[in-house]
Amino acid sequence: MIVLSVDVEKQLGTFNLAVRFAAAGGATALFGPSGSGKTSVVNMIAGLLKPDRGAIVLDDTVLFDTAKSIDVPPHRRRIGYVFQEGRLFPHLSVRQNLDYGRRMSRRSPDAREFERIVGLLDIGRLLERRPRMLSGGERQRVAVGRALLMQPRLLLLDEPLASLDAGHKREILPYLVRLRDDAKIPIVYVSHTPGEVRRIATGVVRLEAGHVVATGGLELIKDADADLFA
Amino acid sequence: MTGLFTLTPAEWTAVELSLRIAVVATACALPFGVAIGWLLARTHFWGKTVLDGLVFLPLVLPPVVTGYLLLISFGRRGPVGEFLYDYFGIVLSFRWTGAALSCGVMGFPLLVRPIRLAFEAIDRRLEDAAATLGANAMLVFLTVTLPLALPGVIVGMVLCFARALGEFGATITFVSNIPGETQTISAAIYTLTQVPGGDAAAGRLVLIAIALAFAALVASEWLARRATIRFHGE
Numbered sequence: 001m002i003v004l005s006v007d008v009e010k011q012l013g014t015f016n017l018a019v020r021f022a023a024a025g026g027a028t029a030l031f032g033p034s035g036s037g038k039t040s041v042v043n044m045i046a047g048l049l050k051p052d053r054g055a056i057v058l059d060d061t062v063l064f065d066t067a068k069s070i071d072v073p074p075h076r077r078r079i080g081y082v083f084q085e086g087r088l089f090p091h092l093s094v095r096q097n098l099d100y101g102r103r104m105s106r107r108s109p110d111a112r113e114f115e116r117i118v119g120l121l122d123i124g125r126l127l128e129r130r131p132r133m134l135s136g137g138e139r140q141r142v143a144v145g146r147a148l149l150m151q152p153r154l155l156l157l158d159e160p161l162a163s164l165d166a167g168h169k170r171e172i173l174p175y176l177v178r179l180r181d182d183a184k185i186p187i188v189y190v191s192h193t194p195g196e197v198r199r200i201a202t203g204v205v206r207l208e209a210g211h212v213v214a215t216g217g218l219e220l221i222k223d224a225d226a227d228l229f230a
Numbered sequence: 231m232t233g234l235f236t237l238t239p240a241e242w243t244a245v246e247l248s249l250r251i252a253v254v255a256t257a258c259a260l261p262f263g264v265a266i267g268w269l270l271a272r273t274h275f276w277g278k279t280v281l282d283g284l285v286f287l288p289l290v291l292p293p294v295v296t297g298y299l300l301l302i303s304f305g306r307r308g309p310v311g312e313f314l315y316d317y318f319g320i321v322l323s324f325r326w327t328g329a330a331l332s333c334g335v336m337g338f339p340l341l342v343r344p345i346r347l348a349f350e351a352i353d354r355r356l357e358d359a360a361a362t363l364g365a366n367a368m369l370v371f372l373t374v375t376l377p378l379a380l381p382g383v384i385v386g387m388v389l390c391f392a393r394a395l396g397e398f399g400a401t402i403t404f405v406s407n408i409p410g411e412t413q414t415i416s417a418a419i420y421t422l423t424q425v426p427g428g429d430a431a432a433g434r435l436v437l438i439a440i441a442l443a444f445a446a447l448v449a450s451e452w453l454a455r456r457a458t459i460r461f462h463g464e
Contacts, residue, residue, distance in 0.1 A: 048358050074361040075369075087359040091377045100373075104364040150363050 297403025348382020
């Protein structure tokens, strides 16, 4: 079943981006070398970057459509976004960061859901700290928790492990696999690392130079890609 | 006979008036300072250079000129002054409220500049993150932008307050030098230096002025450091 369909075009300077794919539930990897336009695509899905032409549909909701002049603003899309650098709010504690999405949408606190996510990501002892006092791996786990606690319809993960060293990567990967299996939220996972994609993705969209070159399953990931994309 | 550290009632009045004028001037200028600082930092519009220039004009104009411009526009017969009196019954000329207006105008450039710099320094990607978490533009501003700019806002407020406390030229031109109404510490010192035997009283007020300026600086340092720790971690 198609959950997300994307058909967008955008001219970014001399770079032409024209991407078309559909994603089912589970975790879809946007896989390609640096500069292939992966982050631009997720920014368009989140509503942070406006396509020149095209349409983005999530479940039955049209988020963007130039033909129908629809452009839902990011704060109404309910799409959780985990950024490469975390982007935790430095002036708020971990707990306040986690609560931010709920407060902005004026939902009443749900202690059980909060405990469940905090447990899933194992961040219970970090709650009263400030983001500056966290390690890179802890910061990304909190960022994932913050995105999950807004009860998103879709989760975007943009190279969430890119800023981490090998040890921290191994530390977080199991959480992401658990997230895919437990949370029942469709995931779009941006990465240029074959190993990561193999662990997490259930579907693959291969991007090169702003265009989709292949869509399918994990068979699209080759070991040689590691050297190719490095 | 008054000693070096005991003020006469008239001198107290000047001190109290100075503080009241500076507080009211800073408080009333603050919302405008935040709004204009944000406009200058974040938006591009036709006439932005003109607005930028206008805001900083009081810093470079002779204060007497600023005071005179206020007098001809906000005086009872000035276009703005007449409007305020006819429709709201507000009189600014020769009142302490007029002194607060001139002090606010003179302090405004010092208020706007740090606020603008603070807005410019904020990582806008944090605002994008807030938007994806469901915050509309207003909530992004109130929960992310403004708290992160707070140290700059505090610095601007203290500079504006200090400028308002010491303002002399524009104020005396606009609202004159009336004891109990518009005679601030500065104006009182000026008057005392013009009369024989006023040196002791002037000296006491000078000490007060130094103490107030010093207290304002210490307070700003303390507040800005607390805000920085609170909002950016130690």
